[in-house]
Structures are given as C-alpha cells and as structure tokens.
Amino acid sequence: MEQEMRTLVLLKPDAVQRGLVGEIVYRFEKKGMKIAAMKMLRMTKGSAEEFYSVHEGKPFYNGLVDYITSGPIVGLCLEGENVISIVRTMMGKTNPAEAEKGTIRADYGIDIGKNTVHGSDSIENAEKELSIVFDEADFV
Ligand code: DAT
Numbered sequence: 001m002e003q004e005m006r007t008l009v010l011l012k013p014d015a016v017q018r019g020l021v022g023e024i025v026y027r028f029e030k031k032g033m034k035i036a037a038m039k040m041l042r043m044t045k046g047s048a049e050e051f052y053s054v055h056e057g058k059p060f061y062n063g064l065v066d067y068i069t070s071g072p073i074v075g076l077c078l079e080g081e082n083v084i085s086i087v088r089t090m091m092g093k094t095n096p097a098e099a100e101k102g103t104i105r106a107d108y109g110i111d112i113g114k115n116t117v118h119g120s121d122s123i124e125n126a127e128k129e130l131s132i133v134f135d136e137a138d139f140v
C-alpha cells in the first residue's frame, strides 16, 4: 500500500505576479490532493539561503535566492498518496522549454529561473522545507 505523505509546493513570484495562483491550486485540488496548509508570504534572504542550501556554490545559487525573495509567493502543504512524485510529474522538467506538454512548467514557466513552481523532491527535503515555510499553527 502506498503511504500517505506530504510535500511542500511553492508558487513562485512569477506565478503570484501573473495571477496564476487559482489555476495552479485548482490542478492540485482536482488531482485529489488535500491542502493541509496554505499561505502567502515573502521569503527572507536567510530563509531562502536555508531553503536552497543544497544548491549552495552552484553558479545559479545567488540568482535563485534573489528571485525567490523578490516578491510574494504562496506555500502549500499538500497531502496524499505518493504526493511527492505526483507533484513533480505535474510540474514537469526544471527548464520550461524542456518540460513535457501539459505540465505546469510547460504551460506557464517563463525560463529555467522563473519556472513558476517548486515541489519537494524527497520525504526528507519535504520535511525540511515545510519547517522553513510553515509553523505548527498554520496547520488548521
Ligand atoms: P527543480 O526545481 O526542478 O527541483 P533544481 O532543484 O535542480 O530543480 O533547481 C532548483 C531551482 O534552481 C530551479 O527550480 C530553478 C533554478 N535552477 C536550476 N538549474 C538552473 C540553471 N541551470 N540556471 C538557472 N537556474 C537554475
């Protein structure tokens, strides 16, 4: 039996700025995932550096931190069977130009940086990322 799990999704600044929040949340809801927590926030530089610490030292790291802190984002904690891999499939490849047709990044992504959504890639990273974005009180 598949285990019920949770993941963190971020609707990045380009999604919020272009008014795509409803459309993207709708896709996850329609897929049957449960929203366990959801909020709009603006990441601090410190949180962003911790959030993206696995990418520290890579050439795009500074731009990544600058981008995710550049405007409001929406964080979602989604729950469901196999939710981590299903969300990753729904997002598509990192580079929207290479993302499979019908994926969120293919449909809305602007470029490899402004690629509209983040989704955790493992149980371990999901727990780490959820703790950066959400407090206990955010789970209603
Ligand atoms: P993903 O978001 O698909 O998990 P990742 O973890 O490899 O991709 O990278 C995190 C983010 O960093 C990604 O969403 C966008 C940015 N990024 C990755 N590779 C990049 C590159 N070559 N140039 C610019 N930004 C990049």
Ligand code: MG
Pocket: 121
């Ligand atoms: Mg990643």
